[in-house]
Amino acid sequence: MTARDDMLARIRAALADHPATPTVPREYHRTLPDADVVGLFAERVADYRATVRRVSPAGLPGAIAEALRGRVVVPAGLPPEWLAAADVEPLHDDPPLSVEELDRADGVVSGCAVAIALTGTIILDGGTAQGRRALTLLPDHHLCVVRADQIVGTVAEALTRLDPSRPQTWISGPSATSDIELNRVEGVHGPRNLAVLIVS
C-alpha cells in the first residue's frame, strides 16, 4: 500500500461517523458600499508607513522622476512615458537580470494588478509592468504605481479580479518584523521603502 492509499483510507475511516458538511454562512461584508475607496486606500497604505502620493496622469512622470534615482529595475510592459522625466539608469530584465544585479539595483518601479482599500494592500501578479517576483523583491526601494480604477474596496472584490494560476505577491506596507519584543520595525529582507503613487 502506498502512503497515499494508506492516508486516504485512514481519512475515510476517520469520517466513518459521516459528519454533515455544513452550509457556510456568508453574512460578512463583501463590498464597502458608498466608501471613497481611493481615499481609504491612500490612508491605509500610509498607516503602514509607506509613502503615498496622489497624482494626475499628467503629473505621473514628474512624480516618478522625483522618487527614483540610480539604477532602476524596469519590468517588461512598463509604459515608456512613466520614465520620460526620470534621470535613472534603467535595468531591463531581458535577458534576465542575475540576483546579484537585482541586489545591487537602487530601486524598482512597477505597476500592479489590483489594490484593496480596506487593508491598504497592493497585489502584483506578474502581469504588465510588474515582471517576475524577484524584480520587486531584491531592490531596497519599491515604487508602485496604482491606477484609481485598480482599487477595490474589499478582499472579496480583489479575489474576483485575480487569476489564481498566476503567481501573486500581496504587499501591505514595507517589509516589517515584530519579532523583537513585539515592537514593529520596518525593513528586514524585502524592500525597506515602499512608495505608492495613486493616479486619478
Add this chain to the structure above:
Amino acid sequence: MSHPTFLGMPPFPEAAKEALANTQQRANLAKATATIRDKRARAVAEMPDWEHLRLAGAAVKDTVLTRLPELLEQLEERVTAAGGVVHWAADAAQANAIVADIVKAHDGREVVKVKSMATQEIELNNALAAHGIDVWETDLAELIVQLGHDLPSHILVPAIHRNRSEIRDIFVEEMGKVGRPAPDGIGDEPAALAEAARLHLREKFLRAKVAVSGGNFAIAETGTVVVLESEGNGRMCLTLPQVLVTVLGIEKLLPTWADLEVFMQLLPRSSTAERMNPYTSMWTGVTPGDGPQEFHLVLLDNGRTGTLADPTGRQALRCIRCSACLNVCPVYERTGGRAYGSAYPGPIGAILTPQLRGINQHPVDAQTASLPFASSLCGACFEVCPVRIDIPDVLVHLRAKVVEHKRGHLGTEGAVMAAMRATFTSPRRLGAAQRLGALGARVVGRRGRLRLRGPFWIRAWFGTRDLPAPPGQSFRAWWRKQHDRS
C-alpha cells in the same frame, strides 16, 4: 549542526514550575503578550462583521474536514497539472525522508527555510542535519532561536521569551560561526538587530538552491499554495531558489479560491493584529521564468487522521495557527511555550499535541497526558479563536480520555473522586461528611484558618494558600433547624 528537541521534557506542572522561576522570561512574556492582546483587540474591533467572518471560517474549515479525501485528490490533481510534484507522508519519518531525498538530488548541502509549524512538528531540521544538510532558518525569531541553540516558545514569535539585549548577545556570539558576523559595536535597538539579520541572511538567500516552506492554505479548486509573512524572508525563499519543497498538514486546505476572502481577513488580524500582513505569496505549481522551476508539495498526516476520527476533538484541525489563543492565555503568559513540550504551545498545543500523539486511540506518556490539564478553563482562548475552536470543551473531553486510559490505576485521585461521587449521590452521606468536617474543624481550626499536611492534593493547596476552617454548621443543617422550628 544539531538542533535541540522537545523530547524528554517533564510533565507540564514540573516544566511550568521551572519556567515560572525564570523572572526575566516572565517579564518578557508579560510585556509581549499584553502588547499583542491590545493590538488584536483593536484590529478586530474595527471589523463590524467579525463574528460573521468567524462563523464562516469555522464552517469552511468543517467543510474541508468532512470532504477531506476528495479535496486532497483535487488538490493533488491541480498541483500536478500545474507542474508540481505531490508527495504523501503518513508520518514524520516519511516526510523527513522525502525532503532529504529532494535536497540530496540537488544542491545537497544546505537549504533556506521559511518558518513552518509542520516542519517543526516533524523536527525536519534534525533529520536533515543527520544527512549533513545545513538548515538556515530565515524568519527573524526562528533565527534567534536557532542561533541561541534554543527551543521555540510561540507559534508566531518563537523567540518571544527573549528580550532585545539577550538577542543582541546571541547575534554577537553566534552569527560569525555560521556566516556573516553581526556588525561591530551593534547595539540592542530592534532596528539595528533587524539590519544585522538582513545582512547575515542575504548571502544565504542569494546562493541557496533549495528552499523549504510550510503553507498557511492550499486551495483544492486551483492548486494554489498561500504563505503569509512579514519580513520578506518568505518571498526570498519562495522566489529565488530553483527548488521549493512545501510541507503541508492535510488539514490546511480550503475548498475554493473565493474562500480566501474569509481567511485573508481572519488570519492577519488574529495573528499579527494587522489589517493585513506585509507580504503574502501565492503560487500554483511552477511558473516558467518566475520563481522555483521545481516544486514539491508534501502532504503530511502524522496523527491528523487520528485526530479527525474523534468527533469532539477534530475541531482542533480547524486551527489556522494564528496564535491568538496563546496571547490571551493566562497560563501561557506565565509559563511560556516551552513548558508545553511540543512545537504547539498554549491552548491549541494542549488540545492538538495530545491528539497528534494518539490520545484518542491509546494511553500516552505522562508529559502528553499532563497537557489537557494545563488550563484553568477560563475560556479566553475560545473567545478569540478566529475559527471558533471550543478549546475548553476539547480540553475537558481529553481529560476524560486520560482518566479512561488510567482506569484501575488512578491512585488517591481516583479514590477521592469515587468517594466524592458516593457522598454526592446521597444527601445523607453528604450530611454525615459535613458533620464530621465540622467536628474536625473544631479540633484543628487555628485562627479560623486550616493548615494541613497529607497527600499531594492537600500539600499542593496548602503550599501557598490557607483554607478557612469549615463552619460549625452546614447550610442544610441550618435550613433543617429553621424549618423544624417553624
Add this chain to the structure above:
Amino acid sequence: MRVGLFVTCFNDTLFPQVGRATVSVLERLGVRVEFPEAQTCCGQMHFNSGYRPECVPLVRRFADVFAGYEAVVTPSASCAAMVRHYHHVVDPAVAVPKVYELCEYLIDVLNVTDVGAHFPHTVAFHATCHSQRLLHIGDRPRRLLEAVDGLDLRPLAHPAECCGFGGTFSVKNPDTSTAMGIDKVADIRGTGAEVLASADTSCLMHIGGLMSRQGNPMRILHLAEILAATK
C-alpha cells in the same frame, strides 16, 4: 413561581452563610424559596477533571431533585454554567432544569436592580471567568452593586483575567495557579477596596487563601452577602 434553591455542595459545606444570604435576599423580595434537601452536587468537579462516568448519576440526580421547579436559583456562576452548558453533554437524555445564577434571577426574572441593601464600604468585584465567558452575566453584578446604598465600587485594572483557581487546576498545577492568583491579588489590592466580592465562592476561596498566607487577609464576601446586608 416555585423557586428551588441550589445552594451547591461547596457553599453548603464550606460557606453556608452564602446560602443563608441568598435566602434572605430572595425572601426580602417576596420570593418563597424551597430547599429540596435531596440535592447534592452539580458534578462540575468530576466533569472538569475527566471523571465522566462518575458525573452521570450526579447529573440525573440534579434533574430529578429539581424537576418540579419553574426556576432553580444558585449563588454560583460556575455551577449554573455547568448545569446549563454541560448537563446535556454528560447525559443527552436528561431534562435539564432551568437554572439561574442569582444575579440573572434578580435582574432578568424579578426585574430588580435595587434589592434594598445597605453596605457602606468600598468593594472590588472579581468577575469570574465562568460568570463572564460561559454564563455571560455581563454587567449584572455591577448594576446590582451600584444600586446598594452606601457602596463604593472600585474597578480592577484587569477585570477579565483569570484568578488561577480553575477547580482541580489549583492543585494539579499549583505553581501556575499561584502565579496567576498572586497577580490577581495585586490587582485587587491596587483598588484600595476594603472588601472583595464575587459571584463564585470557589475563586474567592483561592484568592482569600493566598491573601491569608501572605499574612494580609482581606474581608471577602459573596455578592449575595452584600445584597443581604441592611441598615
